[in-house]
Amino acid sequence: MSSDSNSRTPNGRRFDRRGFLSGAAAAGAGLAVGGAIAPGSGEAAVLFPNDPRAFGGGGSEAGAVNRSEVELFDCEVDGQLPADLDGAFFRVGPDPQYPKQAKYGNDIGFDGEGHVSMFRIKDGHVDYRTRYARTQRWKAQHAARRSLFGMYRNPTTDDPSVAGVSRGTANTQLFYHHGKLLVFKEDSPPVTMNPVTLETTDDYYTFGGGLKSQTHTAHPKIDPVTGEYVSFGYEAKGLASDDIYVFSADRGGKINWEAWIKPPYVGMIHDFAVTQKHIAFFIVPLATNMAQIQAGQVHFAWDSTLPSYMGVMRRGGDGRDVRWFTGQQLMCTHLMGAWSDGDTCYVDMDGGEGNQFPFFPSLHEPFDPRKAAGRVRRFKINLANKRNKAYEVQTVYPEITGALARQDDRYHTLPYRYGFLNSFGPDNRGWVMFDHQKMSTRIYSPGPDVSLAEMTFVPRKAGAAEADGYLMGIADHKKENGRSDLVLVDTQNLDAGPVARIKMPYRVVGQVHGFWVPGEQLPKLEG
Ligand code: V55
Numbered sequence: 093m094s095s096d097s098n099s100r101t102p103n104g105r106r107f108d109r110r111g112f113l114s115g116a117a118a119a120g121a122g123l124a125v126g127g128a129i130a131p132g133s134g135e136a137a138v139l140f141p142n143d144p145r146a147f148g149g150g151g152s153e154a155g156a157v158n159r160s161e162v163e164l165f166d167c168e169v170d171g172q173l174p175a176d177l178d179g180a181f182f183r184v185g186p187d188p189q190y191p192k193q194a195k196y197g198n199d200i201g202f203d204g205e206g207h208v209s210m211f212r213i214k215d216g217h218v219d220y221r222t223r224y225a226r227t228q229r230w231k232a233q234h235a236a237r238r239s240l241f242g243m244y245r246n247p248t249t250d251d252p253s254v255a256g257v258s259r260g261t262a263n264t265q266l267f268y269h270h271g272k273l274l275v276f277k278e279d280s281p282p283v284t285m286n287p288v289t290l291e292t293t294d295d296y297y298t299f300g301g302g303l304k305s306q307t308h309t310a311h312p313k314i315d316p317v318t319g320e321y322v323s324f325g326y327e328a329k330g331l332a333s334d335d336i337y338v339f340s341a342d343r344g345g346k347i348n349w350e351a352w353i354k355p356p357y358v359g360m361i362h363d364f365a366v367t368q369k370h371i372a373f374f375i376v377p378l379a380t381n382m383a384q385i386q387a388g389q390v391h392f393a394w395d396s397t398l399p400s401y402m403g404v405m406r407r408g409g410d411g412r413d414v415r416w417f418t419g420q421q422l423m424c425t426h427l428m429g430a431w432s433d434g435d436t437c438y439v440d441m442d443g444g445e446g447n448q449f450p451f452f453p454s455l456h457e458p459f460d461p462r463k464a465a466g467r468v469r470r471f472k473i474n475l476a477n478k479r480n481k482a483y484e485v486q487t488v489y490p491e492i493t494g495a496l497a498r499q500d501d502r503y504h505t506l507p508y509r510y511g512f513l514n515s516f517g518p519d520n521r522g523w524v525m526f527d528h529q530k531m532s533t534r535i536y537s538p539g540p541d542v543s544l545a546e547m548t549f550v551p552r553k554a555g556a557a558e559a560d561g562y563l564m565g566i567a568d569h570k571k572e573n574g575r576s577d578l579v580l581v582d583t584q585n586l587d588a589g590p591v592a593r594i595k596m597p598y599r600v601v602g603q604v605h606g607f608w609v610p611g612e613q614l615p616k617l618e619g
């Protein structure tokens with residue numbers, strides 16, 4: 093990924109930084125954060141530093157911050173937007189609200205405030221709207237007209253005036269369930285927004301008081317069989333605590349199952365796997381502890397002396413059956429799909445052989461971009477053998493590297509055939525679709541001046557076959573000052589290129605993840 097020619101453009105670093113947020117260069121950015129930040133990150137005036145390594149570095153000039161809440165009624169549509177396509181494409185990503193105080197200027201992009209955008213598609217028309225999530229943090233900073241929070245997931249660096257204010261940025265992913273748009277940051281409970289107006293309706297949502305955890309993942313799952321929402325929080329009892337809270341909620345959002353488990357150490361658990369029978373957590377050596385937090389650093393550091401573990405527990409149980417399996421050390425971040433076959437649990441994730449996030453310090457060796465390259469890893473965990481302590485892991489499609497694995501979300505918890513990955517090349521750059529039955533791949537490759545954010549799968553219509561529909565996502569055009577299209581590619585004909593482009597008049601706000609909600613699930617009264 094470091095060989096991606098993008099990183100050698102004159103404006104390379106800036107594009108890389110944003111490229112990360114749009115998922116185009118996750119491991120290859122080679123961004124070393126730290127060192128002196130150029131003056132200009134003044135604490136009175138609002139001005140982002142020029143240093144591209146800084147938080148919001150490059151500012152508006154480089155497209156590193158957006159900060160504009162916009163309405164665009166009837167976007168320009170080029171091509172054949174299917175007339176019967178009806179739904180909303182929601183996206184979210186960090187968008188720094190204010191420059192950090194100079195002493196925290198080397199904070200990381202993951203700490204930006206969550207800016208949500210929505211493309212509402214209906215009858216061949218597209219309306220676009222964006223709003224910051226009105227988190228407790230956003231509101232406090234808005235009132236003070238300055239940054240009040242220090243380093244990423246480190247409350248010891250906060251302004252004393254915000255003690256007890258939720259640090260959650262709601263910047264990572266969003267889901268629609270029991271009539272609510274839930275917006276996530278994994279260090280805090282969800283924030284809810286009205287799915288039509290994007291007005292924030294709850295800045296600290298606890299499922300009606302049922303949520304026992306202080307945290308909630310950015311990657312819950314929806315069981316298509318039961319309609320349940322299955323989720324978890326790690327560091328659930330507070331900063332660096334070794335407690336994982338696992339729960340499910342019924343179609344109405346009422347928590348109907350919960351369990352507590354302990355991990356072998358406190359590391360990042362960004363995503364998880366849910367099958368009809370099992371729940372699995374992959375712990376990676378991006379670890380944390382109170383000493384590191386007290387030292388004023390970002391929350392995680394890469395400690396290569398720690399193994400990676402896959403913890404598997406019975407879904408619906410009390411958690412006492414959880415078993416931790418280890419094997420090849422990997423850093424896997426996102427789930428592609430997972431299923432159980434009797435007493436065997438299969439978990440597909442994208443991942444690399446070393447730290448994939450160069451902006452988190454590596455404790456024992458320099459960051460290695462080759463080890464960061466993500467590939468599809470298939471874990472097989474044999475639970476029948478009671479003495480087994482090892483996972484088996486196989487690299488599938490070794491020639492394809494990338495990040496941000498997805499699937500047809502209607503196949504969460506079930507055996508599945510098709511997966512998707514944002515691939516960085518060098519030979520396969522674009523949205524890759526895997527057919528695990530044929531072990532074949534197809535790709536939508538845009539031109540070299542285009543960088544693609546994560547794709548979200550959109551079913552062609554209700555009840556469409558698995559992966560029959562469209563891949564939807566943002567394409568930024570470097571030659572047009574980063575101007576964005578929302579592109580729609582037919583999964584039956586990926587290489588033909590987009591069937592439609594929504595041509596935006598500017599570069600849209602960056603994203604980490606996106607989520608599609610079919611129109612029939614949205615409230616009828618449109619604002
Ligand atoms: C990720 C993103 C985050 C985060 C932790 O993509 C992990 C992984 C945007 O914030 O805080």
Ligand code: FE
Binds near residue numbers: 264265
């Ligand atoms: Fe994620």
